[in-house]
Amino acid sequence: MLLKLCPDSPIFDDKFLSLDSLDSYSTDMEAMSVTTDEPTSSEGLFNASDQQFLQHKRGKQLQTDCDSPKKKRIRKTRAKVKSPEVIQKLKTNRRQRANDRERNRMHGLNEALEVLRTTLPNSTEAKMTKIETLRYACNYISALAASLKLLEKTKDRPDLPTELPNPEDYAFMNNFHFEQENEQTEQDSLPSSVVSITGNRCSIPSDYIDVPQTRQHNCQQNISRIAYTPPLQDQLATEMNFMDTIATNAENLNFLEQSIHRQLNNQYSFKQEQEICGSPISPFQSAFGSQNRHLTSEAAMEALLNSVDNRNDQFYNFSSGIQPVTNLHVAYMTPPTSPENQQLCNERLQQQQQSQHSVKAVTATVAATTSLPLTNNFLQQQLIDQLMHNKIHVFSNIMSTSNQFTSSLSPSTLPSSLPESSLSLFQGQFL
DNA sequence: TAGGCCATCTGGTCCT
DNA sequence: AGGACCAGATGGCCTA
Numbered sequence A: 001m002l003l004k005l006c007p008d009s010p011i012f013d014d015k016f017l018s019l020d021s022l023d024s025y026s027t028d029m030e031a032m033s034v035t036t037d038e039p040t041s042s043e044g045l046f047n048a049s050d051q052q053f054l055q056h057k058r059g060k061q062l063q064t065d066c067d068s069p070k071k072k073r074i075r076k077t078r079a080k081v082k083s084p085e086v087i088q089k090l091k092t093n094r095r096q097r098a099n100d101r102e103r104n105r106m107h108g109l110n111e112a113l114e115v116l117r118t119t120l121p122n123s124t125e126a127k128m129t130k131i132e133t134l135r136y137a138c139n140y141i142s143a144l145a146a147s148l149k150l151l152e153k154t155k156d157r158p159d160l161p162t163e164l165p166n167p168e169d170y171a172f173m174n175n176f177h178f179e180q181e182n183e184q185t186e187q188d189s190l191p192s193s194v195v196s197i198t199g200n201r202c203s204i205p206s207d208y209i210d211v212p213q214t215r216q217h218n219c220q221q222n223i224s225r226i227a228y229t230p231p232l233q234d235q236l237a238t239e240m241n242f243m244d245t246i247a248t249n250a251e252n253l254n255f256l257e258q259s260i261h262r263q264l265n266n267q268y269s270f271k272q273e274q275e276i277c278g279s280p281i282s283p284f285q286s287a288f289g290s291q292n293r294h295l296t297s298e299a300a301m302e303a304l305l306n307s308v309d310n311r312n313d314q315f316y317n318f319s320s321g322i323q324p325v326t327n328l329h330v331a332y333m334t335p336p337t338s339p340e341n342q343q344l345c346n347e348r349l350q351q352q353q354q355s356q357h358s359v360k361a362v363t364a365t366v367a368a369t370t371s372l373p374l375t376n377n378f379l380q381q382q383l384i385d386q387l388m389h390n391k392i393h394v395f396s397n398i399m400s401t402s403n404q405f406t407s408s409l410s411p412s413t414l415p416s417s418l419p420e421s422s423l424s425l426f427q428g429q430f431l
Numbered sequence B: 001t002a003g004g005c006c007a008t009c010t011g012g013t014c015c016t
Numbered sequence C: 001a002g003g004a005c006c007a008g009a010t011g012g013c014c015t016a
Helices: A010-032 A048-067 A085-121 A130-153 A213-227 A233-243 A252-267 A270-277 A282-290 A295-309 A310-319 A326-334 A338-354 A358-369 A381-387 A391-409 A420-428
Strands: A176-178 A201-203
Touching: A085 A130
Parallel strands: none
Antiparallel strands: A176 A201
16 A cells, blocks of 8 residues: 555645554564563473573673663563564565665666756657666767867967857767867877867768668758868868978978878868869879869879878768879879979989888779779779679770870889889789 | 557576 | 676567
8 A cells, every 4th residue: 555655645645654663563573672571481482502602692781781780671672573464464565665666766867867858858759768868968978079179279360260060069979078179189080971070080970870860861951061062161261272382392392291281181071162163173283282283293292192102091071082193194104393393303202112101002093093082091993893793894904005105204213114013003903 | 559668576606 | 795797688668
């Protein structure tokens, strides 16, 4: 009868007190602390050892009483035997009280969850389930952390975009997380192809678990909206004009090199820049500023070496999904503008041919001339797949294009053919 | 009707 | 010893 009493009920306390009394009574019974007359062995409660122990205790007690006669004598006896019905009643009572506590505990948990649910912004009409609420809260906190980080970073940089991620966009993602800035160096930080957060990366998971498809759809729609939001036009225009500089001397070369670094490290995603240009652009074109730019060989070589030497993986990642490089032709074919630049080109080319990176450079060239899609970590695998798929045809194209490509270069600046080691690499590894 | 979500009961474990 | 916490079991309700 007492089981279903609500704890909030005004009569609950009284009943609960009664339960406590009953339980304490049972505890006393079990603890054999009820003061009664001396028990007799006829009660049959103890075996021989128990009685011996009890007599020993009583002897101690009597001795203590004799030492301090002023103390009131306390006589302890055993509890009376409980009938099976009483034991069952006590057990049931104890279980019922545990159930009440558990019920209250779960109510408290649900109340806290409801508070959390109402605290979170939720554009969906349906009430979030418990697991959804918890995931939402985790992602929401992560998105807020990302926003805070972005605000701090752009506090002193008004030229950087400050569009913040919308926490709701990550509400029902299964494993959205925010990578801290210190996990990567400044030089290595490249813009994400999906969400641009300067110096940080918000990873966008591909899976949504335990979420209705309608909610997934809404979230993905929101993410798409954010992912392709172009940066501020003025900022990007400034950046692009900065990149428009033609390197004609050492100062400008250095200037452009810095620009390339900036472009590679800046906050604009590739897709965003594409929207500004209005047409597909290559990563090199992006690095050099705009689509139809005539590059000096020095600048192109600088860009090539920089990209090949230092940031191949990042660069390919940066250009993931974009049509491969075609400006490499321009980079190689533009004649040096001065004897100094020609010498520089020669030195760079020799370095490139001799270095291990030359293989990567040629790989990129082949990928470009054969229109193979570049992806960061799968470039070689894609080459293999493509070559294996069209072995002879593609290989002949590679050779033809490469020969045509290299034969068009100045003999003084480039070898008459691709490096032998690179060709053998392709032949040996891919075919 | 199957499956998801939820509340509740229950027994076990850990902590004070 | 008793309370808090946890996880499994169970049944009810709702929805596609």
